[in-house]
Amino acid sequence: MGIKIGEILKTKFFSDYHLIAGEKGLDRETQAVALFDAPDGYKWFKGKELVLSSGYLFKDDIKLFKDVIIFLHSKNSTGMAIKTDRYLNEIPEEIINLCNDLGFPLINIPYNAAWIDIINAVNSIAMNSYITYINDKKNADKLLLRSDNFHKKIEKTIINLSEEINYPISIFDILEKEIFTFPINHSLLKDDISFNKGDDFSFNYQKEVLCDKLNIYRIKNIEDKSKCPFIIMPIVIKGVTVSKLIVWEECNEIDYYDLFSLRLSYTLLLEIYEQIYLMNSFERRFYDDLIKDLINGELDTKQKLIKAMNSIQDFKLNIENKFICICIKQDENNPSFYNSRETISTTFLLNIPKDKSIFGILDDNTIIIIYDVEEHREDIIENVKKTFEPIFRQIKTTFSDREIKLGIGDMVEDICSIKKSYIGSLKAVDIGSYIYPDGEMISFEDLGPFGLLRLENIQRKNFSNNFSNIYPLLKEPNSEELISTLKVYLESESNCNIAAKKLFIHSNTVRYRIAKIQQTCNIDLEDPIERLKIEITLKFIDILK
Structure with a gap:
């Protein structure tokens, strides 16, 4: 960006400056203002500078005057502005002729003009010209x-x-x-x-x-x-x-x-x-209602969905693609997600393209994301985990004082069937919290047969009827010790020696505790079915307690 020297001279500030020679060069562009008052200083000019001089160097050296002009012209400098009333009473005729031949503007500077005022004026003119240009274009x-x-x-x-x-x-x-x-x-x-x-x-x-x-x-x-x-x-x-x-x-x-x-x-x-x-x-504030209607099954056809989408500007999801539901859930008794809507919205808005997902807050403790997985032809769940891992980490950092889990449902071919994926994502969080207590991103696929369980049935009243044999163990004074031993024993494929190493106790201690457990609970750990039932029960031991 630059401004022509002719335009500079037309401004009010330069009304007292006049052109001595070089009228053909008034369309030369100015991109900087530089001072010149050292004999060899001109050698370091880069080009497109308006050169200011007091004229002192030229008062007795017309050859230097000519050399400087020729050099500046070769560098495509804008021109030279000089104080003719300071050291030069008049500009030599051959200098004027040279400037006219080259089309190199030579300008007279008033005696009292300060260098800094000239520099500031040129800078302001150049910058204001762009501001004016932008404003004119905006108005047009x-x-x-x-x-x-x-x-x-x-x-x-x-x-x-x-x-x-x-x-x-x-x-x-x-x-x-x-x-x-x-x-x-x-x-x-x-x-x-x-x-x-x-x-x-x-x-x-x-x-x-x-x-x-x-x-x-x-x-x-x-x-x-x-x-x-x-x-x-x-x-x-x-x-x-x-x-x-x-x-x-x-x-x-x-x-x-x-x-x-x-x-x-x-x-x-x-x-x-x-x-x-x-x-x-x-706009994304309106996705709360849209997502609720989808997972409640009210938008069960694409015609109904398209009608609902018409009230939302810039809706970019391709509803013909395949989708998956992702659930982010926090423990109860925490501040509502609604109180942090702006923070949550920023996290998703700036990390997930609008044509890939919509998200909304379902209730105080639940965020729902409907995510386009059309581009993932294989390893869909792993690719979703990879995509959301940094986003979930950011959410965890934002709410570092809360226990938060992320669940991923199964893919659905039709977005209007997203309710099925939503239920799976919810199970991944709720049931997965017991199956994988240390896991933070769990998919419905990870649950395996545990996905057949219903959370509402995993409650003390219903659960105790099916697993009453384990209750006597909970009444023992050293119940935590016995339960821990039983868990490790089963994880060690019923091998007392391996379990003892993991527990840092003697293998005979493990055998004693296992015998006591079988006697107290009246169970046979040699029976594979009984053993499987106990392993499942131990996954939900906190509810039983």
Whole structure:
């Protein structure tokens, strides 16, 4: 991004400055302002600078004057502004002719003008021009860009920025896994950029930080010098990277004004993504009722579901796909999940694409997620566990003072049959808590035959009738010791020696305790059926207690 020197001279601040020579070069672009008052200082100019000078070096050295102008012209510098009333009473005719021939603007600076005021003025003009440009474009696009047409807003911001700074630009939407690039015919190096939230490049690279606060940095490929460097600006909402703005530096590195434009555009994009986040948070509040209706069987046909979906904007699930129900449940007597809706919504919204799931709070202690598993052709449960493991870990960290479990139901071919998967996910949590007391993510598939049990039947009154033989053991003074021995003994395939090693006691002690257990409970542990019944009972021993 830059501004033409002719446009600078038309502004109010520069009304007292006049062009001495080089009118043909008024369309030269200014991208910086630099001071020059050292004999060899001109050798380090980079290009596109408006050079300021007191003229002291040229008062007795016209050759140096010519050499400097020729050098600056060769570097494509903007021009030279000089205080002619300080050391030079007049500009030599051959200098004027040289500037006219080269189209190199030579400008007179008023005697009292301060360097810092000139520098600030040029910077303000350049920056204000981009702000004005953006505002004009926004006003021109008001009819096109409705308040909720966020993707169009993002694309328009990228186009405006690319046209202003003259670099190809891409936006990598991590949540939607979409890429928009302008110009659209740009050969994108998308193999080098991933949709991951952090740095993950397929080559060895050098990282140069351009702005600490906004985490703007440049990446250079140190394996293949032919590949152009690129600048990355991560767009972060609630601590999660939702998108990456990429500037492809094909010709040369961006300048100071370009970086300003980037920062301004970053602010605009951040505002748009925050609006998307707020809208999605609001929309997802309506998923509570939709999910309740699905798992209650009220939306038992796709026609009914489609009718219900019509009241929800931006609903992106493909209801023709296969789905699975996931249940996240906390122990009772904890603060309601409704009190933490915003935190929960943020966790899911920023980690699961909208076209892959809907989620809602079912009651004070239960969160339900309906998840699209169409892309998983095999190992569906394992893939779901892998996907949700970091998300569940984040939930556990957020509610570290609570006991929380995650249950996964079976896949259903029709989303309107999700009730079956919901029941399975609930069983995975409730029954799985007894079968796998240390497990935190349990699937209905993991339960095996235990999945045939009904939680409402696993209660003291009903359960005691079927397993009354174990009750005498609970009345013994050393019942905990006996129960622990029995558990380990059965886990050790009824081998006293192995059980003794696990319990760190003598094998004869194990034999004595097992004999006492069989006598007290009137059970025969040599009978495989009796042994299986006792093993099942021990899984639910806490209820029996």
